[in-house]
Amino acid sequence: MGVPVRDALDSAVIAIAASGSTSPRLDAELLLASALGVDRAALIVDPRREVTGPAVRTFQDLVRRRSVGHEPVAYLLGSRGFRYIDLAVDPRVLVPRPETELLVDVALALPHGARVLDVGTGSGAIALALKAERPDLEVTASDVSAAALEVARANAARLELDVALVEADLLDGLGAAWDAILSNPPYVAERDRSTLPPDVVGHEPGGALFAGADGLDVLRRLIPAAALTAATLLALEVGAGQALDVAALVGAAGFTQTEVLRDLAGIERVVAGRR
Ligand SMILES: C[S@@+](CC[C@H](N)C(=O)[O-])C[C@H]1O[C@@H](n2cnc3c(N)ncnc32)[C@H](O)[C@@H]1O
Structure with missing residues (x-):
């Protein structure tokens, strides 16, 4: 059984916001896109897409590292755009x-x-x-x-x-x-x-x-x-x-x-x- 992207994002946003991030939705979207191996736009275009299989665990781990461990999103993703x-x-x-x-x-x-x-x-x-x-x-x-x-x-x-x-x-x-x-x-x-x-x-x-x-x-x-x-x-x-x-x-x-x-x-x- 999968979880719809929208629900997965909503609960991640709550956890990340509670940890003090000033950009909880963006953080959650970037982490979920990474867990699913898609780009962020794909999540927004299709919020009914399901998160299934190993991506569920991967996303949970990333959200925990972000919200409990306060790891910067760029380190979790391993990259950052610059110009x-x-x-x-x-x-x-x-x-x-x-x-x-x-x-x-x-x-x-x-x-x-x-x-x-x-x-x-x-x-x-x-x-x-x-x-x-x-x-x-x-x-x-x-x-x-x-x-x-x-x-x-x-x-x-x-x-x-x-x-x-x-x-x-x-x-x-x-x-x-x-x-x-x-x-x-x-x-x-x-x-x-x-x-x-x-x-x-x-x-x-x-x-x-x-x-x-x-x-x-x-x-x-x-x-x-x-x-x-x-x-x-x-x-x-x-x-x-x-x-x-x-x-x-x-x-x-x-x-x-x-x-x-x-x-x-x-x-x-x-x-x-x-x-
Ligand atoms: C604020 S970071 C900037 C990194 C990068 N230029 C950027 O803008 O993302 C400062 C950098 O200066 C380096 N640094 C600190 N003291 C230094 C020194 N005495 N000589 C040369 N580099 C130094 C640090 O190792 C670090 O990589």
Whole structure:
């Protein structure tokens, strides 16, 4: 005996909502689509479809991991869309966020053949999406985490994107020959740890999230180091409320034309400095 998709979804939505997810229906639909091996649209088109056989158990397990274990949906599915590409993700890397797509927008205006470095690439999101949209750019991606680089390397290979991947602490050993430096660094303040949702703080890598008491420790090292390179563009993702301070650091380092871009939620999200 099967369960109609609509009923399976309704009870999953209740369990996932009770666990604090802000998108319980979307989460449930994505998990059920994965359990059934179909895409989400197929569920919506045919809500009377039945969930039968092993898919029932698979879906129950996924819903339990989401609602009781607070595992991020992207880790449960093993992938996350970012701009025009799909990235494999797992707990070795941050789940790429939609607001980070702004950094790629900023870089799309770079001149032909520009040499671009994505510092703290994680899954490879920024570097790979940029290379996919601007194959003429010479893109390098770095991370201090060897485990994250394994994920980025596998993504680059699967997507057949020619991006160089290097292990480095910020710009150490990476030379000065860059035209643009992009980064979505860790920027969560330690004091905000307790305000993060359990799926973030309990599952995403701490080294991708936290940067000292006020969240600016990594940026305070990265900005002056970027100023010592040839880069004429430095574009950085920042946390809510950090843009003013980061724009001041970027300006003081010599990137005197600073611009702050807002994300779709209206939050000042990217500081771009040019010189
Ligand atoms: C917020 S995550 C961003 C990941 C990816 N760029 C994205 O937007 O989804 C920050 C990344 O910076 C890396 N990282 C942290 N400290 C670093 C350092 N000192 N040097 C290089 N990478 C660092 C982390 O390992 C993590 O992958």
